[in-house]
Amino acid sequence: MxxxxxxxxxxxxxxxxxxxxxxxxxxxxFEEAGNLLEPxxxxxxISIEDEDIKPEKKRKAAGFPPDDEDGDPxxxxxxxxxxxxxxxxxxxxxxxYYQRFFDIETHHVKERxxxxxMPWPGKNFIQVYxxxxxxxxGPFWICTTLVFAIAISGNxxxxxxxxxxxxxxxxxxxxxxxxxxxxxxxxxxxxxxALWSFLLWRSNKIMNLVSYSFMEIVCVYGYxxxxxxxxxxxxxxxxxxxxxxxIVVALFLSGSVLMLTFWPAVRDxxxxxxxxTMSAIVVFNxxxxxxxxxxxxxxxxxxxLVKSAATxxxxxxxxx
Amino acid sequence: MAAAEEASRPFAGLSDVSIxxxxxxxxxxxxxxxxxxxxxEFSTLDEPVKETILRDLRAVGNKFIxxxxxxxxxxxxxxxxxxxxxxxxxTLALLLQGGAADSDDQGGPQFAEVFVIVWFGSIIITLNSxxxxxxxxxxxxxxxxxxxxxxxxxxxxxxxxxxxxxSGNVSFAVRLVVVTVSFGWSTFASxxxxxxxxxxxxxxxxxxxxxxxxxxxxxxxxxxxPSQ
Numbered sequence: 001m002x003x004x005x006x007x008x009x010x011x012x013x014x015x016x017x018x019x020x021x022x023x024x025x026x027x028x029x030f031e032e033a034g035n036l037l038e039p040x041x042x043x044x045x046i047s048i049e050d051e052d053i054k055p056e057k058k059r060k061a062a063g064f065p066p067d068d069e070d071g072d073p074x075x076x077x078x079x080x081x082x083x084x085x086x087x088x089x090x091x092x093x094x095x096x097y098y099q100r101f102f103d104i105e106t107h108h109v110k111e112r113x114x115x116x117x118m119p120w121p122g123k124n125f126i127q128v129y130x131x132x133x134x135x136x137x138g139p140f141w142i143c144t145t146l147v148f149a150i151a152i153s154g155n156x157x158x159x160x161x162x163x164x165x166x167x168x169x170x171x172x173x174x175x176x177x178x179x180x181x182x183x184x185x186x187x188x189x190x191x192x193x194a195l196w197s198f199l200l201w202r203s204n205k206i207m208n209l210v211s212y213s214f215m216e217i218v219c220v221y222g223y224x225x226x227x228x229x230x231x232x233x234x235x236x237x238x239x240x241x242x243x244x245x246x247i248v249v250a251l252f253l254s255g256s257v258l259m260l261t262f263w264p265a266v267r268d269x270x271x272x273x274x275x276x277t278m279s280a281i282v283v284f285n286x287x288x289x290x291x292x293x294x295x296x297x298x299x300x301x302x303x304x305l306v307k308s309a310a311t312x313x314x315x316x317x318x319x320x
Numbered sequence: 321m322a323a324a325e326e327a328s329r330p331f332a333g334l335s336d337v338s339i340x341x342x343x344x345x346x347x348x349x350x351x352x353x354x355x356x357x358x359x360x361e362f363s364t365l366d367e368p369v370k371e372t373i374l375r376d377l378r379a380v381g382n383k384f385i386x387x388x389x390x391x392x393x394x395x396x397x398x399x400x401x402x403x404x405x406x407x408x409x410x411t412l413a414l415l416l417q418g419g420a421a422d423s424d425d426q427g428g429p430q431f432a433e434v435f436v437i438v439w440f441g442s443i444i445i446t447l448n449s450x451x452x453x454x455x456x457x458x459x460x461x462x463x464x465x466x467x468x469x470x471x472x473x474x475x476x477x478x479x480x481x482x483x484x485x486x487s488g489n490v491s492f493a494v495r496l497v498v499v500t501v502s503f504g505w506s507t508f509a510s511x512x513x514x515x516x517x518x519x520x521x522x523x524x525x526x527x528x529x530x531x532x533x534x535x536x537x538x539x540x541x542x543x544x545x546p547s548q
Binding site: 144 | 448450451521523524532536544545
């Protein structure tokens with residue numbers, strides 16, 4: 001957006017900014033226009049919407065401080081919130097409302113996925129990668145991919161375990177896709193909802209500098225699930241210990257990213273609340289991973305049980 | 321009053337602008353009346369029914385040929401229709417029946433499930449590409465995604481024929497090759513039609529869901545096991 005400021009008389013400020021001695025009007029940047037009005041109250045201003053300015057530039061012009069070294073960058077939340085709120089607010093039932101959450105490019109998605117699997121102490125995922133631009137593309141498609149990956153890998157692993165077993169009839173088991181979808185989409189949407197409402201409730205009690213919006217929390221959770229896609233593929237046809245190893249590694253990576261992200265939001269709180277929140281985040285993560293493993297990949301014990309039951313049954317008549 | 325005068329002074333220079341007289345301005349303000357010949361072309365009430373059906377079938381067949389030899393063309397996009405996708409979806413769902421799944425609960429997809437996966441999946445991919453700022457319209461995108469299922473439907477028919485002869489390892493290997501080739505063909509064909517409508521830095525974001533969609537359909541085809 002550009003501000004066109006018209007002066008009746010030539011003023012010192014105008015000369016300094018426009019660099020010409022006699023102008024009818026000059027175009028100045030957004031921040032400077034605010035300063036211009038102060039000495040010259042009689043100036044009339046016309047605002048023209050410039051369609052060509054990309055949202056990126058708009059955010060930069062809004063004074064976004066990504067590398068603010070002095071002081072807590074999160075302390076400037078208020079200012080950036082006010083300035084970035086310049087975009088017009090559309091009602092949530094229009095298409096344009098959701099288009100706001102798809103304003104990313106391929107390299108952004110790649111960076112965010114890589115950032116979600118590499119926890120770096122001091123680097124907060126929301127601050128560093130989201131930068132006030134949470135997207136819905138990543139969480140949605142990562143969850144969908146994970147749903148199909150789990151269903152397909154479970155099916156394949158089932159098939160490979162029973163390879164050579166003449167009594168086994170292969171079925172594609174498409175019902176499991178809907179169960180996997182319910183579990184994963186529930187985790188990716190309901191847990192962030194609970195966490196967000198809990199943080200909102202706590203922020204009313206303690207003055208918190210850090211507050212995350214619902215979309216940002218959904219975004220973090222969605223991207224943190226991305227480590228499970230290679231983990232799930234790794235579970236096909238490997239040894240039990242390797243499967244548990246990969247679960248532990250995946251849990252550690254995604255859990256630590258989540259903990260590092262939410263630490264600034266709860267660190268000012270009562271110690272009991274901090275421990276409760278952090279452990280709840282970790283526990284839900286563990287529940288999801290272990291639950292998926294147990295439900296979709298629990299074939300080796302069953303096979304052993306079936307075989308031992310069969311041997312017991314055949315031995316019993318012969319002993320009498 | 322004085323302020324208004326002074327405010328108009330910045331724009332004073334604009335009043336001097338005038339069109340020079342040696343540039344002739346002439347034209348013709350008249351609305352072209354449509355010739356009656358056009359009415360005859362668009363009136364299809366009098367033609368025989370066979371001609372009406374054949375015209376649609378020819379359009380569908382023409383698009384099938386475009387999918388078979390995918391090159392960057394706008395034929396699919398210009399005159400979109402949803403007959404072809406419907407035909408292909410019904411054929412695919414029918415071919416996926418008659419498997420081991422019919423007798424027991426567990427197992428392969430039911431007819432309605434195939435329908436839901438194909439149409440719901442296409443709608444979600446279309447919404448995704450529109451949200452990412454694509455210039456393609458909703459039904460054009462549905463049309464392209466539906467027509468590009470054709471290689472997979474052909475693969476399904478081939479798989480069923482292969483399964484008649486036997487369901488051992490050799491037939492599995494053949495089916496795997498056929499399904500993989502047709503999956504690659506479908507993805508390549510649909511990206512050839514859809515790629516131009518996206519901004520260049522988001523192409524991969526739009527192509528990936530299409531890849532996932534055809535992968536899931538290919539998986540359904542590959543895991544089809546006949547009843548014994």
